[in-house]
Each structure stands twice: as C-alpha cells, then as structure tokens.
Amino acid sequence: MKFYRTLHPRPVVIIGSGNIEEGEVNFMACSWITPIAEDVPAVGFACDKEHFTHTLIKKYKEFSVNITEDINLIWKVGTSSGKEVNKVSTFNIKIKRGKALSVPLIENTLASLECKVIREVEVGEVVFYIGEVKSWEASDFDEYGYKEFWRLPLHKGGKAFTFSSKKFYLPK
Numbered sequence: 001m002k003f004y005r006t007l008h009p010r011p012v013v014i015i016g017s018g019n020i021e022e023g024e025v026n027f028m029a030c031s032w033i034t035p036i037a038e039d040v041p042a043v044g045f046a047c048d049k050e051h052f053t054h055t056l057i058k059k060y061k062e063f064s065v066n067i068t069e070d071i072n073l074i075w076k077v078g079t080s081s082g083k084e085v086n087k088v089s090t091f092n093i094k095i096k097r098g099k100a101l102s103v104p105l106i107e108n109t110l111a112s113l114e115c116k117v118i119r120e121v122e123v124g125e126v127v128f129y130i131g132e133v134k135s136w137e138a139s140d141f142d143e144y145g146y147k148e149f150w151r152l153p154l155h156k157g158g159k160a161f162t163f164s165s166k167k168f169y170l171p172k
C-alpha cells in the first residue's frame with residue numbers, strides 16, 4: 001500500500017484555473033487539498049507539474065475550489081488533460097465568473113472558493129499551491145458546515161468514492 005492511502009478517504013474537489021476574460025478555462029480533480037490558516041484565510045493543494053492546471057496557475061496566479069457531489073464530473077476532469085481537450089465544451093460544464101477574481105467557477109456547486117496564490121512550494125513532482133481565499137460561497141450550511149454533509153464526496157482511491165453517512169456530536 002502507498003503511504004498516502006493512510007490519509008484517504010478525503011474530500012475531493014474540482015480545481016478551476018485560467019482566466020474567464022482571456023477565454024482560458026480548465027478544471028481538474030483534486031483530493032490532496034487542505035485548509036491552511038484562518039488569520040490569512042488560506043487553502044493549499046498539491047498540483048503535479050505535468051498538469052495543464054499547473055501551466056495556467058503559473059500564468060494567472062489564481063485558482064478556484066469547486067465542491068460538487070457530481071463524482072462522474074470529478075472523474076472526467078480528473079482523467080483528461082486540458083492540454084488535449086477543452087473540458088468545458090466536452091463535458092458541458094456550466095461556468096461563471098467569481099466575485100473577486102477572474103478565475104472560472106462551476107455553477108450550482110455545494111460551495112466554491114476563489115483563491116489568489118500567495119506561496120508555491122516545490123516538492124518532488126508537485127507544486128503545493130497556497131492560495132488566499134478572496135471570496136467564497138456555500139449552499140445551505142450552519143456552524144458545523146453543510147447541513148447535508150453527506151453530499152460531500154470523499155475519494156478513497158482510483159475509481160472508489162465514498163460519502164459519509166453518520167454524524168456524532170460529543171457531549172458539551
């Protein structure tokens with residue numbers, strides 16, 4: 001077993017890159033993503049240097065995080081490259097402009113975050129991009145996150161996904 005499987009299943013998202021005004025738009029699946037800090041609201045994710053996403057983030061220094069329960073779409077954008085296909089037209093992805101940045105967002109998601117790159121850490125084959133969250137929106141949530149938390153997909157590995165089904169509250 002690979003060491004990183006010890007940290008799966010984990011939330012899987014779709015990273016958006018490019019610039020809507022320039023007509024350059026791409027999306028890829030990502031499960032190596034995490035919140036980083038709150039004082040400077042920040043998230044980070046690992047991006048393989050071979051990916052088209054890496055090329056676009058290097059160019060525009062922005063990325064979006066799109067959270068959707070659509071695991072079919074996640075699989076499609078996670079197994080094709082923007083170097084070869086226009087994923088927006090091929091997979092009929094409905095996109096929209098964010099409130100703060102020019103990076104594309106996917107319409108009708110559970111949540112989306114617009115991030116400006118503030119750090120890049122190169123480790124082996126990846127760049128870990130840390131982005132400051134400039135704007136974000138989420139559907140129906142309370143202080144503990146999504147009310148319908150079971151809609152958040154978790155990636156187990158390969159083609160295996162899971163959705164959580166139980167909620168526990170520790171006593172006060």
Ligand SMILES: Cc1cc2nc3c(=O)[nH]c(=O)nc-3n(C[C@H](O)[C@H](O)[C@H](O)COP(=O)(O)O)c2cc1C
Pocket residue numbers: 012026027028029030031032033046047048050051052053054074075077078079080081082083155
């Ligand atoms: C479920 C899933 C999770 C993935 N997680 C990551 C990840 O965390 N980091 C990464 O660099 N690639 C990840 N990938 C692979 C990229 O999404 C995939 O190589 C994609 O084709 C890159 O697209 P691009 O060349 O258009 O950027 C994942 C793929 C899948 C299917």
